[in-house]
Amino acid sequence: MTGGESARGxxxxxxxxxxxxxxxxxxxxxxxxESGLPTFRDxxxxxxxxxxxxxxxxxxxxxDPERVWxxxxxxxxxxxxxxxxxxxxxxxxxxxxxxxxxxxxxxNVDGLHARAGSRRVVELHGSLHRARCERCAERFPxxxxxxxxxxxxxxxxxxxxxxxxxxxxxxxxxxxxxxxxEAFRHAEVALVVGTSAVVEPAASLGRLARACxxxxxxxxxxxxxxxxxxxxxxxxxxxxxxxALLGEDCP
Ligand code: OAD
Numbered sequence: 001m002t003g004g005e006s007a008r009g010x011x012x013x014x015x016x017x018x019x020x021x022x023x024x025x026x027x028x029x030x031x032x033x034e035s036g037l038p039t040f041r042d043x044x045x046x047x048x049x050x051x052x053x054x055x056x057x058x059x060x061x062x063x064d065p066e067r068v069w070x071x072x073x074x075x076x077x078x079x080x081x082x083x084x085x086x087x088x089x090x091x092x093x094x095x096x097x098x099x100x101x102x103x104x105x106x107x108n109v110d111g112l113h114a115r116a117g118s119r120r121v122v123e124l125h126g127s128l129h130r131a132r133c134e135r136c137a138e139r140f141p142x143x144x145x146x147x148x149x150x151x152x153x154x155x156x157x158x159x160x161x162x163x164x165x166x167x168x169x170x171x172x173x174x175x176x177x178x179x180x181x182e183a184f185r186h187a188e189v190a191l192v193v194g195t196s197a198v199v200e201p202a203a204s205l206g207r208l209a210r211a212c213x214x215x216x217x218x219x220x221x222x223x224x225x226x227x228x229x230x231x232x233x234x235x236x237x238x239x240x241x242x243x244a245l246l247g248e249d250c251p
Pocket of ligand 1: 027028029030031033034039040041042045056107108125166167168193194195196197198199219220221222224236237238239
């Protein structure tokens with residue numbers, strides 16, 4: 001682990017995490033980078049190669065649904081082919097320790113937290129694994145990648161369906177966000193792992209927790225707008241940072 005965090009800071013964070021009954025975690029694309037999926041804003045990130053306004057807005061979909069579906073279908077295939085990392089697994093272990101006092105909030109749409117075994121998960125930006133009917137709003141799982149040719153059609157009404165993800169300019173699912181806000185407002189320890197913390201309103205969850213008195217830990221190899229607020233910033237990858245926090249020896 002690099003960076004200037006002191007051993008005392010890490011010990012303190014570990015102790016607080018161990019004792020905390022209410023823990024809220026926010027993850028972003030950085031945690032899935034360790035499963036081989038690209039992030040958005042890093043040098044090799046998706047938004048360096050693609051223009052969000054051409055792929056991730058309602059206008060883009062209205063203009064060229066085939067192109068938008070082709071992009072989401074390729075990300076769906078990549079997500080299905082990926083495996084959860086040790087970092088994903090460590091969050092499953094933390095959930096088992098904390099039980100009802102734990103909530104994992106993710107901006108990721110790849111489904112890797114659920115596949116690792118996390119159950120108390122809120123997916124703020126939707127899921128690559130589902131579609132939503134444009135006519136009746138029914139949500140349904142996509143067929144396995146090898147059997148999937150976009151666009152999917154609604155099993156209930158036969159209408160064409162769109163990816164069940166949140167696009168720029170759209171609101172987050174209200175219930176999911178309220179649940180996330182509640183968890184961060186009451187958290188004793190808040191962990192923010194692998195997000196650039198620039199997309200609202202997810203980015204504000206760390207600030208909310210801090211303002212409400214939580215001990216805030218960030219795990220990210222790069223500085224983010226949240227770093228200045230964090231009690232401890234671990235400048236390393238998600239697995240290394242979570243191993244350090246949870247007291248697991250690095251291999
Ligand atoms: P970003 O690509 O903005 O940020 C990824 C973060 O992960 C960066 O801060 C990296 O430094 C960090 N990172 C890279 N490798 C890491 C590793 N091994 N371990 C830990 N951290 C690492 O991705 P998000 O913050 O998730 O929204 O982006 C937020 C939202 O913007 C996404 O959900 C997506 C995007 O537009 C929508 O599509 C609606």
